[in-house]
Amino acid sequence: MRNKQQQTTLTAWDLTQFKAFLREQERAEQTIEKYLHDLRALMVFLNGESLTKAALISWKENLQENYAAASVNAMLAAVNSYLSYSGRGELRVKPLRMQRDLFCRVEKELTRDEYVRLVQAAGQRGNERLALLLQTICATGIRVSELQFITLEAARSGRAEVNCKGKRRTVFLPEKLRRMLLRFAKGRGIGSGAVFCTRCGKPLDRSNIWRDMKALCESAGVQPGKVFPHNLRHLFARTYYAVEKDLSRLADLLGHTSISTTRIYTVESGGTHARQIERMGLLVT
Structure with missing residues (x-):
């Protein structure tokens, strides 16, 4: 785990370390790949910029414009899991509030x-x-x-x-x-x-x-x-x-x-x- 003060960006090395951590936790391979896919999407959005609460909120707003609420929450869950692992829990973002559908389409x-x-x-x-x-x-x-x-x-x-x-x-x-x-x-x-x-x-x-x-x-x-x-x-x-x-x-x-x-x-x-x-x-x- 990287030192909190050093953790200013999100890099490929960070994802490699997180992947190893998830495997140690015996997470399902499909879950691991999903988490890494979502974190790579965040990396692209950040484009080398610092990993901050403001940046994450901006990313969340961007996701809302392009994805359904359930998909947004799934992506936020992946990032929040990484933030907890890396000692940056204070950056965690809240999921979207969703009302359960009474009927399916x-x-x-x-x-x-x-x-x-x-x-x-x-x-x-x-x-x-x-x-x-x-x-x-x-x-x-x-x-x-x-x-x-x-x-x-x-x-x-x-x-x-x-x-x-x-x-x-x-x-x-x-x-x-x-x-x-x-x-x-x-x-x-x-x-x-x-x-x-x-x-x-x-x-x-x-x-x-x-x-x-x-x-x-x-x-x-x-x-x-x-x-x-x-x-x-x-x-x-x-x-x-x-x-x-x-x-x-x-x-x-x-x-x-x-x-x-x-x-x-x-x-x-x-x-x-x-x-x-x-x-x-x-x-x-």
């Missing part, structure tokens, strides 16, 4: 029918692996980064032991999904380890999964803005909550430490609310 909500069409489109393309992958995420609620834990052994036992972001949890595999995974693994000659992998046995890259999903949009008749792996996890959450109305248990299934996070996953477009109001029959004339 219709153009972002993936419906069950749309999900079914995506699976069918993958099958019609002869992409059995993609069709099964979509169903695995949607039927379990796992993150795309956790697919590596869907192993042949997990398919046999009905439970996948997920170790992600320093947290461990058990993901339950429905019986029908177990049979599908076992049949797929047998057909591909997979004798052990991850079911969703390359021919070399490495876990599938998330960017390739994203690209393959986007390629289904036109034939499935689904808007591209709705088609990405994490939206399948949201569909799982909404479907579970609609049946069970149990946020605490849903949080456990999703691997959330805070129910506040889980609430975000159960937000709908409001279509159900609108239909319920229509049925109330309170209009007289």
Whole structure:
């Protein structure tokens, strides 16, 4: 850590040291890269100028003009983390105040029918692996980064032991999904380890999964803005909550430490609310 008095600018050397620190803290690699990306953006903005509270507030204002509030707060979180690490906590900037959306935008909500069409489109393309992958995420609620834990052994036992972001949890595999995974693994000659992998046995890259999903949009008749792996996890959450109305248990299934996070996953477009109001029959004339 550099001496506070010497810390007047932000340099590539500082980022290298911060990266090493984050790895020592066992932060997820994706988080580390996100933090470094945001800090590089700040470096470009500073253009060699001193790292001061005034400069950071100016950067925050610049971000507000170009990014959504959630994105601004994510970038500020990265910088604030660095400031705490480097002993400059007094420079930390406050995140933007955000009111939680009661409803999500219709153009972002993936419906069950749309999900079914995506699976069918993958099958019609002869992409059995993609069709099964979509169903695995949607039927379990796992993150795309956790697919590596869907192993042949997990398919046999009905439970996948997920170790992600320093947290461990058990993901339950429905019986029908177990049979599908076992049949797929047998057909591909997979004798052990991850079911969703390359021919070399490495876990599938998330960017390739994203690209393959986007390629289904036109034939499935689904808007591209709705088609990405994490939206399948949201569909799982909404479907579970609609049946069970149990946020605490849903949080456990999703691997959330805070129910506040889980609430975000159960937000709908409001279509159900609108239909319920229509049925109330309170209009007289």
